[in-house]
Amino acid sequence: MCGIVGAIAGRDVVPVLIEGLKRLEYRGYDSAGIAVVVDGAVRRVRRTGRVSEMEAAAGAEDFHAPLGIGHTRWATHGGVTEGNAHPHISHDTLALVHNGIIENHEAQRERLSRLGYVFESQTDTEVIAHLIHHHQSQGLDLLAALQASARELDGAYALAVIDKRDPDRMVVARMGCPLLVGLGDGENFVASDVSAILQATRRVIFLEEGDTAEITRSAVRVFDGAGAAVERGEHLSDVSLASLELGPYRHFMQKEIHEQPRALADTIEAIIDAAAFEPTLFGKDAEAVLRGIDGVQILACGTSFYSGSVARYWIEAISGLPCSVEIASEYRYRKAVANPKHLIVTISQSGETLDTMEALKYAKSLGHTRTLSICNVPESAIPRASGLVFYTRAGAEIGVASTKAFTTQLVGLFALAVTLAKLNDRLGAEQEAAYIEDLRQLPGSVQHALNLEPQITSWAEKFTLKHHALFLGRGVHYPIALEGALKLKEISYIHAEAYPAGELKHGPLALVDAEMPVVVIAPKDALLEKVKSNMQEVRARGGELFVFTDADSNFSASEGVHVIRTPRHVGVLSPIVHTIPVQLLAYHTALSRGTDVDKPRNLAKSVTVE
Ligand code: F6R
Numbered sequence: 336m337c338g339i340v341g342a343i344a345g346r347d348v349v350p351v352l353i354e355g356l357k358r359l360e361y362r363g364y365d366s367a368g369i370a371v372v373v374d375g376a377v378r379r380v381r382r383t384g385r386v387s388e389m390e391a392a393a394g395a396e397d398f399h400a401p402l403g404i405g406h407t408r409w410a411t412h413g414g415v416t417e418g419n420a421h422p423h424i425s426h427d428t429l430a431l432v433h434n435g436i437i438e439n440h441e442a443q444r445e446r447l448s449r450l451g452y453v454f455e456s457q458t459d460t461e462v463i464a465h466l467i468h469h470h471q472s473q474g475l476d477l478l479a480a481l482q483a484s485a486r487e488l489d490g491a492y493a494l495a496v497i498d499k500r501d502p503d504r505m506v507v508a509r510m511g512c513p514l515l516v517g518l519g520d521g522e523n524f525v526a527s528d529v530s531a532i533l534q535a536t537r538r539v540i541f542l543e544e545g546d547t548a549e550i551t552r553s554a555v556r557v558f559d560g561a562g563a564a565v566e567r568g569e570h571l572s573d574v575s576l577a578s579l580e581l582g583p584y585r586h587f588m589q590k591e592i593h594e595q596p597r598a599l600a601d602t603i604e605a606i607i608d609a610a611a612f613e614p615t616l617f618g619k620d621a622e623a624v625l626r627g628i629d630g631v632q633i634l635a636c637g638t639s640f641y642s643g644s645v646a647r648y649w650i651e652a653i654s655g656l657p658c659s660v661e662i663a664s665e666y667r668y669r670k671a672v673a674n675p676k677h678l679i680v681t682i683s684q685s686g687e688t689l690d691t692m693e694a695l696k697y698a699k700s701l702g703h704t705r706t707l708s709i710c711n712v713p714e715s716a717i718p719r720a721s722g723l724v725f726y727t728r729a730g731a732e733i734g735v736a737s738t739k740a741f742t743t744q745l746v747g748l749f750a751l752a753v754t755l756a757k758l759n760d761r762l763g764a765e766q767e768a769a770y771i772e773d774l775r776q777l778p779g780s781v782q783h784a785l786n787l788e789p790q791i792t793s794w795a796e797k798f799t800l801k802h803h804a805l806f807l808g809r810g811v812h813y814p815i816a817l818e819g820a821l822k823l824k825e826i827s828y829i830h831a832e833a834y835p836a837g838e839l840k841h842g843p844l845a846l847v848d849a850e851m852p853v854v855v856i857a858p859k860d861a862l863l864e865k866v867k868s869n870m871q872e873v874r875a876r877g878g879e880l881f882v883f884t885d886a887d888s889n890f891s892a893s894e895g896v897h898v899i900r901t902p903r904h905v906g907v908l909s910p911i912v913h914t915i916p917v918q919l920l921a922y923h924t925a926l927s928r929g930t931d932v933d934k935p936r937n938l939a940k941s942v943t944v945e
Contacts, residue, residue, distance in 0.1 A: 336939040337421075337434040338362050339514065340531040341404040341495040343505050343552050344522030349398045351524070352405035355531035356386045358579060361587065361733040362528065363939025364407035366420035369393060370430035370497065371400030377430050377499040381420040402502055404495045404525075406432035409939050412440070413457030423461045425452075425468035429477070429498040433460040434527050435491035435512040436944055443487065463488065467496060477501045478549050481508055482562055485547060491689070491943070495525050505550045509542040512943060513687055513716060516540045516548060516555050518569065523550045529572045530579050530731060537572045541714045570714065578731040586932045588734035588826070592918050593785060596778035598739040599911075601728035602746045603774045610771060612753045612762075617707055618723040624705050625723075626758050628678045631658040631751075632703075634666050634694040635682035636942070638737040638821060639744060642709075643682050644814035645910050646748035653762075653907075654755035663694035664945070673701035680707045680751070684732055684740035685941040686715025695720055709747045711740045725750070734933045735940050736826050738918050741818065742781070745911050746774070773908050783902040784915035788923075790899050791916055794881055795923030798829065801852055805843060805878075806833040806917070808856035809866050815856050815910050819917030826925040826935050836869035847878040854881045854920070856913050859888035859904045870896070883916045885909075 338359030342348035352369045367389040368381030380396060382389040386407065406421035413419040422430040437443070440459035443466060448454070452465040463484060470480035477498050485492075491511030507514060507525050517524035517532040517539050524532040525548075529539055542548060545560025546567070559565045584590035605616060614622035631650050633643035643660040650658040663681070667690060679698045683691045686708070695706060695717060708721035711729050718724040727743035753770050756762040798804065804823060808816030813835045820831035834843050836855070847853065853873050857866045867890065870880055880896045885904040892898040905912050925932045 336362055336409040336941055336943045337364065337527070338407040338531060339404070339432050339434055339493055339495055339525065339527040341432070341497070341505050341507070341525040342522065342535070343402045343550060344519070345401060345552060346522070347399040348401060348403045349393060351535055352403050353386065353390045353393065354534050355526060356405045356407055358530040358533070359407050359528060360386055361735070361933065362407065362941050363735060363934065364409050365415040366408045366410075366417065367406065368420045368422055369398070369403055369405040370422035370424065371398060371403035372497050372499045372502045373400035375499055375502075377424060377428060377497070379422055379424060379430060381417050381422075383415050383417055383420065402497055402505060404430060404432045404497055404505065411436055411944050412459045419456045419458050421460060423456065423458065423464040425464040428500055429464060429468055429471075429496055431460065431464040431467065431494060431496045433463055434493040434943065437462060437488050437492065438490035439488065463492070463494065477504070478506050478547065481506045482547050482558070485510065493527050503551055506547065507542070507550065508547045510544055514542045516542065516550060518555065521552055523552065523555055525550060529574050533572065533574060533576055533579065539570050539572050540567045541570065543567065574731050579733065586734065586922075588736055588738060588922055588932050591732055591734050591739045592915070592922060594730065595739045595742050595785070595915065596782045598729040598743050599746060599781060600778040602743040603777065604728075606750060606771065607775055612750055612757055612767060612770070614754055614758065616750055616754065617725050621723050622758070625678065625755060628656065628676055628705060628755075630656055630674060630677040631680055632677045632698070633658065633660040633680045633682065634663045634691060634698065636663050636688050636690050638741050638818060639682040639684060639691070641814045641818045641821070642741050642744040642748060643680070644817065645745055645811055646752065648811040649749055649752035649907070650755065653752040654759055655761055656755055656759070663688070664690035667694040667697045671701060673698070673703055675702045675704060677703065678705045678707055679703045680709065681717050681721065682709045682744055682748070683717050684711045684737050684744075686710040686712040686717040687941045687943050688717070689943050689945060692717050692720065707751070709744050711743070735935055735938050736822055736921070742911050742914055746777070749908065770907070773906055776905065777908055777911060780902050780905045780912050781915055784912050787899055787901065787916060788919055791919040792923045794897065794899070795920055795927055798827070798852060798920070798924040799927040801829055801850065803846070803851055804829055804831040805846065805851055805853045806831060806856070807836040807839065807853060807866070807869060808833070809836045809862040810860070811910050812856040812858060812913060815913050815917065816854070818914060819854060819856070819921065822918055822921035823924060825938060826921055826932050827928050827930055829924065836866050839869055839872055844872060844876065847873055847876040849877045849879065851878055852881055853878045854917070855883070856917070857882050857884045857888065858901070858909045858913060859885045860909065863888060883913055
């Protein structure tokens, strides 16, 4: 969703801001803008639509300045208009960009209106600009005015502010939304996401909840929520610029699908090196936390919820512990019964998803103390709020539709299931060695599945003109059917639903006719014969079947039954291998329908609002 970049330097920062905003485009946005302080004036350009349109407008106005802020907006309060785009300006002096939502904006708006402030937008953000200006008019300097304003705001924010009367610094604040400071040589930066400033520096300071900071060309001073000066550690970001470039691929989603063998190999490296599933995979105190648990509660949204749904099968079957999975936005609003001996596992690619974060906070408020985050973005909010962490090493995921994050999450969750089994004395040395061997083989098996791309492309052509599709799976492959349906609907806009195949005759079979393609995940496992019966139910109603099965299952294509064989059945990790074809099917169908694959309509990469 929204993105922030800011810079103060001895050079023109406009190209840095524009490049930063381009790097933030993947998060999803509908307008963009920059504001700079130059020659004693604050100047701004904003546009709805793409950053490139705003860039052209800035070029036409000949923008050059040593201090500036930029923003990509994903509309929440107020429609997609230039007037609602950030930066917002108060009294032609200070300019501000904001990520997040201010919950008490109406009360503040009324108060400021009474004080004579005139609002030009429908946003909650403009309130903050005027509030800071108001505190300045009461005699506070820019930093103190920001801190005073922050104390009066309810909700979530990351803020960056510049002021023409104070041209040698930028001030920033963080509460509930990520914000980091980038350290350069005689120049410094701020961003909501490290990708925005990697062009300039890898040295970053992650601000913590309630922090404010003053950033000049040569120094960064950070203050905690109480206003006391604090030191926040410096980190070297390992996000590579290459992961932010398309390279030879047409889309980031295609690139990220193909990166999965490498992403999986990186994620399992620690297990393979240790030749064991050690609790330390989840943090140095993990053994003490994991040993005492008597169940697992998984909380997540979207694709991450589906990886949790696969994990439920693994955790119960391998470790013998009960496991429930719940959509975070549901859990956070129901009166749940907490068992403090349950481990709360949140799963999130971005580590920023608001509903998942709030579900975690709610679980803690109910008395849960054992928390684990499976996450792809180091130092993001959810892992920072969790006791234990397993970082997937998928690298930056830019395509809105999650792909490599999903399969690497599955590896982390599998490792959790096996580690719990080990701690509960349910894992012999032979079985542990066999699981490690399964993991070792995994990147190769995934590569084999990727090699099916040409066959899957020819199937995609058959989906191009369809309006609906049904996905079926059973057992641990049912969540893969769900994931396949989600991928297809979000990037190709074909309505797709997934069902456990055994449920077909309880309703959805009524939908089946020659116009309804039915995709079946049918690996050679204990449920294959059951799935075959379900497929006959479809065929008997004239439905056309598109079946993904393993090389060693014993059925073949026939009239109305298309079959693509993934490599030989890989055992317990089969859901990971069977994810690849459904990702490719969605990608190639979207491609043939000409949709915006990496930025599907109405969707954002990081969902930081409700
Ligand atoms: C679908 C997709 C979304 C995300 C969901 C949660 O392709 O990407 O459904 O999985 O928004 O996001 P994270 O994992 O960042 O919490």
